[in-house]
Amino acid sequence: MSFTIHRPVADDWEAFRDLRLRMLRDTPIAYGETLKQALRLDDDEWRSRALRAVQSGNTAAVAVAQDGAWVGIMRGYVSQRRGPMLVGVFVDPGARGAGAGVADALLDVVVEWARGEGNALRLDVHADNPRAIAFYRRRGFEDTGRRIPYELPPFGEELEMELRL
DSSP states (O other), X not given: OOEEEEOOOGGGHHHHHHHHHHHHHHOTTSSSSOHHHHHTOOHHXXXXXXXXXXSTTEEXXXXXXXXXXXXXXXXXXXXXXTEEEEEEEEEOGGGOSTTTOHHHHHHHHHXXXXXXXXXXXXXXXXXXXXXXXXXXXXXXXXXXXXXEEOOSTTOOEEEEEEEEO
């Protein structure tokens, strides 16, 4: 698949919103927010969320297909308690798989950013998301043993994974 990596800016809020809504429809156990909640947000909130990508202690990378469609995103932020965190991970179903290279390219951007922020990159992933867990393991993330209750239906738990930098 042919794509470019784009560093989103605040003016990309509409594309960010549209991708976020696709994310929530595709994998509702992955984002700590329901589609119903996201659909109630106003444009100012979407602008604010898109702006985070360019604020200090944050990063984001988007994969953009040749036709201009956003087909993947990964974000990072620095948690005061846990250090650099990988969040908001999504690759469109048509752009998934190691052969497509989208997830790997996006993760490379976030890993490079995290190297300047700490000695490990952490993430939380729902225990019932084996595709994501397999990707993270392939990229060197290890299960830390820490478990976090997932507070939205279908509930369950998230596991923390860590990549030493």
